[in-house]
Amino acid sequence: MTNEERRAALEAIIYAARRARTVEQLAARSTRKNSSCKPSLDELVASYAVEERGIEVRSVAGGYKMYTKPQHHDVVRRFIKSLRPPLRLTMPALETLAVIAYKQPVTAPEIGEIRSVNTSGVLKTLLDKRLITTAGRKEVIGRPILYKTSKEFLMRFGLSDLEELPSLKEFEALAREALGSDEGVAPSETATRRVLDAGARCRRNERRRRRANNHNRI
Numbered sequence: 001m002t003n004e005e006r007r008a009a010l011e012a013i014i015y016a017a018r019r020a021r022t023v024e025q026l027a028a029r030s031t032r033k034n035s036s037c038k039p040s041l042d043e044l045v046a047s048y049a050v051e052e053r054g055i056e057v058r059s060v061a062g063g064y065k066m067y068t069k070p071q072h073h074d075v076v077r078r079f080i081k082s083l084r085p086p087l088r089l090t091m092p093a094l095e096t097l098a099v100i101a102y103k104q105p106v107t108a109p110e111i112g113e114i115r116s117v118n119t120s121g122v123l124k125t126l127l128d129k130r131l132i133t134t135a136g137r138k139e140v141i142g143r144p145i146l147y148k149t150s151k152e153f154l155m156r157f158g159l160s161d162l163e164e165l166p167s168l169k170e171f172e173a174l175a176r177e178a179l180g181s182d183e184g185v186a187p188s189e190t191a192t193r194r195v196l197d198a199g200a201r202c203r204r205n206e207r208r209r210r211r212a213n214n215h216n217r218i
Helices: 003-016 023-029 034-048 070-083 091-103 108-115 120-128 151-156 168-178 188-196 198-217
Strands: 055-060 063-068 132-137 145-149
Touching (some): 003 063, 023 034, 034 055, 091 145, 108 145
Antiparallel strands (some): 055 063, 132 145
């Protein structure tokens, strides 16, 4: 296999792979030799790094994956938005979506503890709109359903994967654009505080449950 053929094979594999692939994985599927794979991979990365290219081959999580370049994210988001009619989400739905996005996989009771409300109706709305999906069941008493964001969520927000999730304040700005409405969007400070305080609140609730259990045993 020539160097050009090797580089083309690596490009095809990285393009087709859903997740980042390590040098070892890429070598096993192309040249079977790490020593010959790495120089070709470096050349491939360099060829995509030029300003004229709209995508890049990025080293991430110990492997390589294709991404759109940051300077083109706004264009990509507008294009994706143009392909789909805008979604209208209420403030409770948007807050619930933010909790799931940043703490996934997460159960309905855990979401309820963070937001202090019953989320069953909101979860159904997000499922119907295909912004979230189920992710099995948590191995605790009652085995509640776990929820995570979906491929539709990534496409709506112009994200390649969850590693590209922005800060919560940026997330809400994207939500206004991608979901087509400023109505009912919680102030950034409020939403940020709710999600960032979630861990502390859950820990407090867990301590209360443990104290109650210990009291019942006495």
